[in-house]
Structure formats: C-alpha cells, structure tokens
Amino acid sequence: MKQIQLIGLDAALLPSTEEFCRDIGLEVCPGKGIRVRASRGDCLSLKRSADEVLVTYRARNEWFRALTFLPDTLEGGKEICQTGKYRMLCYMADNSRNAVYNIQTAKKMIRSLAGMGYTSMMLYTEDTYELPDYPYFGYMRGRFSAQELRELDDYADSFGIELIPCIQTLAHLSTALRWPDFAGYRDTGDILMVGDERTYRFIEAAVRQCAACFRSRQINIGMDEAHMIACGEYLKKNGYRKPSDVMLEHMERVVAICHQAGFHPMMWSDMFFRMAFGGTYYIREGSVPADVVAKVPDGLDLIYWDYYSMDRELFSHMLDCHKQFRNATVFAGGAWKWYGFGAHNAFSLKSTKMQLDVCAEQGIDRVIVTSWGDNGGEASQFSALASMLYFAERCYCDAVDEAWMDARAKQCFGTDFATLMAFDLPDSLPETTVEQVEKPKNPSKYLLYNDLLERFMDCHMNRETAAQAYAAHATRLMQLSKDHSFGYALETLGRLCLVLSIKCDMGWRLYEAYQAGDKTALSTLANDAIPQLLSELEAFLAAFRRQWYRENKTFGFITQEIRIGGLMERIRSVRALLNAYLNGEVDRIEELESAPLPMSPAANGQYINYNNWHGNVAAGIL
Secondary structure: OEEEEEEOOOHHHHHHHHHHHHHOOEEEOOOOOEEEEEEEOOOEEEEEOOOEEEEEEOOHHHHHHHHHHHHHHHOOOOOEEEOOOOOEEEEEEEOOOOOOEOHHHHHHHHHHHHHHOOOEEEEEOOOOEOOOOOOOOOOOOOOEOHHHHHHHHHHHHHOOOEEEEEOOOOOOOHHHHOOHHHOOOEOOOOOEOOOOHHHHHHHHHHHHHHHHHOOOOEEEOOOOOOOOOOOOHHHHHHOOOOHHHHHHHHHHHHHHHHHHOOOEEEEEOHHHHHHHOOOOOOOOOOOOOHHHHHHOOOOOEEEEEOOOOOOHHHHHHHHHHHOOOOOOEEEEEEOOOOOOOOOOHHHHHHHHHHHHHHHHHOOOOEEEEEEOOHHHOOOOOOOOHHHHHHHHHHHHOOOOOHHHHHHHHHHHHOOOHHHHHHHHHHHOOOOOOOOOOOOOOOHHHHHHHOOOOOOOOOOOOOOOOHHHHHHHHHHHHHHHOOOOOOHHHHHHHHHHHHHHHHHOOHHHHHHHHHHHOOHHHHHHHHHHHHHHHHHHHHHHHHHHHHHHHHHEOOOOHHHHHHHHHHHHHHHHHHHHHHHHHHOOOOOOOHHHHOOOOOOOHHHOOOOOOOOOHHHHHOOOOO
C-alpha cells in the first residue's frame, strides 16, 4: 500500500477516510508518506506540486470521490478539475423484494457511492423496517431494526452521504397486509384503506419512526402504482367515488403528516398521469388537467420515474408535463438489475444517455438511480455498478467515453469496466443484445424454471444458438470468478450459464425424441444429461447461497431454495417418469404428446421479458 499523510483535513473525516483509503490501496500514516493537503473550495480538484498533492472539494462526498483519483495522481497522472452538475445524485436500493442488505453490504455500498460522488442513498423499504406497536410489520422479512438504521445513518453521514427514508404510504404493501393483524387496513390486495383513521395512525407511526432514525429531512412516501385504489373494500364501505379524488385527499393528509414531523416529502408521480389518461403513464401529447395540478399540495416534490424510454420526444414531453406542476421535479432513472439473476447494464447505459441529455437541456439537477429487485431480488447487489458509475460520471464530466469509464471502474472498484458489464452475460444472447431488442429480455430466468415436460417457454428461444452461447458465457464468467472484487457473484452467474447450457433446449430434445419413438435418445437424456444437469444445479445453488449470505440478510433465501429445490425435485420426477416409460411401466408421457405453445403468441420464436416465477413454472397455479 502507498503511504500518505493528510494535512488540513477535518478531524471528523479522518476515521472514514482511513477506512476508505484501505479500499483503494492507500494507507494513512501521520508524519509518513506523500503529503496530501485537503482544502474546501468551489470545485473538486487534485493538483500535484513538488512536495505534495492539493485536494480541493466542495462537500464531504466529493472528498471521497477525489480520493479515488489520488493513486493515479501520485503515479504522475494528470490533474483533475470537476464540478458536479446535480444538486442531488441519489442511489435507491430495493430492500423489499426478499433481498435485504446486511450491514456489511450496506456500508460497502455507502463507501462505493461516496467514491463515485453520489450525494445520497435511499433504502426502499415497504415493510422491511421495524415499526413499534406493529409486530407483524416486516415479520420474518429481514426488517432493519431502529438501531441498525441509526448505525447506517451515522455511517453514511461520516462519508458525506445523506441516507433518505423511502417508504410506502398507499400501495405496494401486500406483504404486510396479508397478516390478520392488519385486518381492516386493506382496500385491495396491496393498497391501504384510505380514509380510515387506523390507516393514518399507521402512517404517522411510520413517519415518526423515520424521523427518529434518519438525519435527513427528506422522505420518499411512494404512492406509485395504486391502480385499484377505491375499488375494493373502500367501494363497499363508501360507495363509488372518483379514484383520483380519493387519491388526492389521501395524499394531502399524508403530506401534512410529513410536514408535522419536519419532513419535506417527495413521491412518484405516475398516479397523476394515470388519473388523467385512463391508466396510462407515458404520454406523447396532452397534459395533466389543471384541476389535478391545482390539488397537489405545496411542499411535495414529484419524481418522474422512467427506466424504459428510448424515445427522446416522449421523454421530453413527460418532463414538460411535470413542469406544469408548481412542485419541483426529480428524475429517477434505472440501473437495471430486476429481471433475474444478472443485470441489463447495456440497456441502462443506452437509455440513460438520452435521458440525462434531455434532463440537462431542461435544467433537471436532482437525479435518483433506482435498482429494483422484482420477483425475488436474485441479482447481486453490486451487479448494476456499471450503470451507477455512468450516472455519476455524467454528473461530473462533460464527455464520458469507454476509456474514461474503464479508468473510473479501476479507480473506484479495483476492476475493469468490462468485468462490471459481465453481469449482463446471462441475458446477452445473440438475439437479445441491446442492438437487437428495444427492451431487455430475461431468458436466463425463464429458461431456468421452464419445465422439461410442460415447456411453456420452449417457443421463446433460439435452439440453434442458445446452448452454445450459454456455454461460452459460462467459460468467461468462471474465468472472471477469480476477480478479487466481485468474483463470488460472477461465479454464481457462471454456474447459472453452465446449467442453462445443458437445460435451455432439453424440453425440445425430450419432445422430439418422444415423438420419434427414439428410446435410445430418451435414455441418454434421462440417465446422462439429467444427472449432469442436477449436479450443475447443486453447484449453482451453493454458489448462489454463498453470494446471498455474503450480501444480504439470510431472510428471503427461503424463496430461492423453494424455487430451485422445487426445480431439482421436479427434474428428478421427470427422470423417474422417463425411466418408467422406457421400462414399460407406463405406456405414454402425456405432456410430451402436445406440441409446445408460446407463452406470448405475438412473440412466437422470439425471446421475451417474463419475470414471473409463479406463472413460468406450472400451468396449475393454485
């Protein structure tokens, strides 16, 4: 490690600086090593003189970004001078889809965000935080205790990162509302009963808890995708009322609760557009009616979330519509890791470039980077770092090219940019690259769970290329498993690709052998290929478990073990049925007598995006 001595640094920053320096190969040694002088200024800069390096920074988080450049500067690298363009650059981590950060991972992510120059971090917690007087809220879901939240808030503050609570106060609460203890709180499946005083006592408790655990006086109150508001128990109790009126009344009351607690709230803005346009969010023309705009209370910021748009005209119009509100607009883009086990960084980079270009043109200077974990939270918490890094570099740099991104990946994470992009490989088949498709596809998940006999997804793959591509990806990923930073997570994906290289077209091979009466081929599949597949699945599950326990609380992995364990048991059952047929114990295999149908007829023969284990795995959904 290269030794440095720090001159002029605020003493409060010293412990976090020493910890951060160890991450990037530096050792802080008072009185020894190269002199590094710290100075507050009006930009982020590093300048080398004959006897020292002068590091200037505007805010504490920029001090840590500056440190990532220091090893290169010490080696004679060029001087750095940057001014961040965003007032807020915030990473939102989904901690509500099975995978909840363990404390070690949360702290590692905080250090990573500081090194990239982020200003803040949101912990998206639907029911995964402790709430006094509500014992079933987050029960067995890995919820953060109040002590853990305060510890993380203190830690984030020491790195200049504002930790912002991000909760739900209307919808997306199905995991809490399923409990009998919440009887009477539910309108429809995941939506609270608006207008009921129990609901507002619950929301007050949630907001008070956030106020007690976080320094930040910002709060994200959610309220997105409440499509069925006032259409369930509310309708039975109150009769029909216009859902938009019910929504606006609820929002006004929640905002008042936040203000009373000293918070400045923000919320996702989609419901205003859905109210005005028959459930549609993204619109090319028109605007939100003036009466809706007028009813949105002051002191509430609106978050325009868009993870999908490649259409500059549509995106620009949506920002124009948001500016018609008197409320401030925040843009939330996506660092895609929510379609399965890997990520879709290439798509994130392509869409984000256009989106941030338009944001710059329209003066948007508050940006949130979301990383969701839909349908299981399988992906590594660090699988979208390539996209997150790009957002950061666009904040600080006018031009960002491949060479710059590679250099920054090495400076921030000790690995090259190509390795960060390798998290995309499980879903990067010849027909699913960002150049070939408009929206991300996720064959690695749906082909993993595709049943060997019912074969729902057999029509959504290319048999000529898939197995070979997965074998090649497996080789590359297993080589990258030696990476000292993220090798453990890349090994998981490598073992997944090994599984898929065997399994992806096995349903077709079984069907064709059965239809042809080729019992030799069936025997080979049953007694050679399936045992090999089961062995690779065991290895994949073991690697996945190591990754999960390294990054997340143990809660939630039960879902993965049920899914993968169920898959393995089903494959054993298929083998037993095949051998019973081969031995004459049964005279037919009924599933193999039907040709497969596409899950989506319009996409027959094409890869699709289908991130729904329950719908993927069997016809008999109970």
